[in-house]
Each structure stands twice: as C-alpha cells, then as structure tokens.
Amino acid sequence: MTESLSSLHAELAGVVLVGRELPDVLTEIVQISRRAIPGADATSITLIRDERAFTAAFAGQIAMDADELQYQRGYGPCLDAGRSGEVFVVRDMSAEDRWPDYALHAARLGVGSSLSVPLPFQGATIGALNNYSTEPGAFGDVDVRLGEEVAAFVAIAVGNAEAAARATDDVMNMRRAMDSRAVIEQAKGILMERFKVTSEQAFTLLTHASQRSNVKLRDVAEELTDTGVLRGS
CATH class of the missing domain: 1.10.10.10 (Winged helix-like DNA-binding domain superfamily/Winged helix DNA-binding domain)
Incomplete structure (x- = not known):
C-alpha cells in the first residue's frame, strides 16, 4: 500500500497544472489513475455544474459509456458520489440492486464492478472519480484509498483552473x-x-x-x- 501511494504521489507530482487547459490536465490524471488503481480497466472524471453532470475526461470507452447511462437516468453511483460526498463501490454489477435499471444496462456493456469516489472542493463536492472493471469484485480498500488520493488532486486541478479563470x-x-x-x-x-x-x-x-x-x-x-x-x- 505504501509503495503504491508513493508511486501515485510521484506521478501526480509530475502533472503540470499551470498554463494548461483543464481538460488536458484531467485527461492526464485519469490515465495516471487507471494505471495506479489495480482493478481499474477504465477511469473517468464526472463534474457537476448547476445540477448538470458531464464527463470531463476519460480513459477507456467503457467508462464514458457507463457514465452516459447514468446521466440519461439521472442516477447511479458516480452521480450519487458526486452529490452526496460518499464513496460507492459496486462489487458485482450483475447483482446490484441500488440502481437496478442502470446496473442491468451497465452489466450488458461489460462492467463487472465499479468504484466512484467524490471530488471534495472547498467544503462541497463537485463530482466524482469513476473507476470501472470488467471483472466483479475488482475494488477493495486499497483501491478506495488510492482513488481518494487521486480525487483530492483532481479537486486541486479544478480549483487552480477556476482561480485562473477568475483572475x-x-x-x-x-x-x-x-x-x-x-x-x-x-x-x-x-x-x-x-x-x-x-x-x-x-x-x-x-x-x-x-x-x-x-x-x-x-x-x-x-x-x-x-x-x-x-x-x-
């Protein structure tokens, strides 16, 4: 765990935030996240602005497709994580009953399990870091901890971009x-x-x-x- 965190921190520390467009920064971060979280086959970042959710960056088409399923329905683990500030782990998409309609269609896409981590920003939540696996049971406590580290860095990147825009x-x-x-x-x-x-x-x-x-x-x-x-x- 310590080695994984150190490796993740080293990669995130190498991300240049200044003088770059936010989508470029977030695309680099999701690629780092997908490599760092062992169970992730695909990763995305959902941002929520004025109650409208959208995928700001993704690595792996299945992440984008699963996000879109949730936006169409107005609910799902990534939206609930982004709104509530809670972490949501789906251990087996084919047996998931909290979001049955979404889970049914996500399983048909090939999603076996998922991990959605909220993005904290200035005392609120602005979206979620979403990780998807084609296998059930892919995400455990270590993945959650790594996801939270990435989510905190995403919030810093978004904060910097908004501060630059305000300036x-x-x-x-x-x-x-x-x-x-x-x-x-x-x-x-x-x-x-x-x-x-x-x-x-x-x-x-x-x-x-x-x-x-x-x-x-x-x-x-x-x-x-x-x-x-x-x-x-």
Whole structure:
C-alpha cells in the first residue's frame, strides 16, 4: 500500500497544472489513475455544474459509456458520489440492486464492478472519480484509498483552473473599466471645451444623454469622441 501511494504521489507530482487547459490536465490524471488503481480497466472524471453532470475526461470507452447511462437516468453511483460526498463501490454489477435499471444496462456493456469516489472542493463536492472493471469484485480498500488520493488532486486541478479563470476575468474587467473611464474622460473634455462647462457639468450632460437614449454611458461617450455628436442633443 505504501509503495503504491508513493508511486501515485510521484506521478501526480509530475502533472503540470499551470498554463494548461483543464481538460488536458484531467485527461492526464485519469490515465495516471487507471494505471495506479489495480482493478481499474477504465477511469473517468464526472463534474457537476448547476445540477448538470458531464464527463470531463476519460480513459477507456467503457467508462464514458457507463457514465452516459447514468446521466440519461439521472442516477447511479458516480452521480450519487458526486452529490452526496460518499464513496460507492459496486462489487458485482450483475447483482446490484441500488440502481437496478442502470446496473442491468451497465452489466450488458461489460462492467463487472465499479468504484466512484467524490471530488471534495472547498467544503462541497463537485463530482466524482469513476473507476470501472470488467471483472466483479475488482475494488477493495486499497483501491478506495488510492482513488481518494487521486480525487483530492483532481479537486486541486479544478480549483487552480477556476482561480485562473477568475483572475483572467478580473483582469479583463479591470481593462474594460479603465478603457471606459478613459473614453468618458475624453468625452468630458470635448464637452468642456465646446460648452465652456466644468468637469462635473460635462459629466451631467453625458449621463442625461445616456438616460434619454437608453444607451450605456460608455457608448454615448465613445460615439461623441468618434463622431463629435452628443446623442440626443
């Protein structure tokens, strides 16, 4: 067990998170997970966003197919793990009675057993790491522990990606705000020169034009700087 964990940690430590698209990172992680968990013939990552579940990455077509069976029905071990935060082990898919309709069709796909581990993120659960085997009884306590280690790393990868996205959005919003401020100041200068008014009075002229025409203040200012025309005047 210790050797397996050390090997898994070494592989995960080699995954580059910075400067990569999240799907690429998750695809590398599921490949590592499939190699690390002895019973896994196929592995996938389910993410849940606004109650909608989707497979973000998979290694082995049977994983994708089994995930889709659950999404179509709205229930199954991967969805329940992702929603409840609990680990679900299906030891024999042909005899599984918690999700009978799903289990019947999954067994027909060739799934013998499965292991679904929740993805913890900031006190909540955002999905599940799903492992599938063509053999019954493929997953035990060691597999659960290894799966939990991978799941924790997936959460880190998702967290990094979301933080990067927020940072990008913040930068873009800041740039837009700075651009808007610059064009409004330029428009105020035009009005101050044209009507011999103060900065405050020029801003009032812009806001009144915006309100009368139901057009954003920035757009009114931009039109004035581009054409010399104050909308509505």
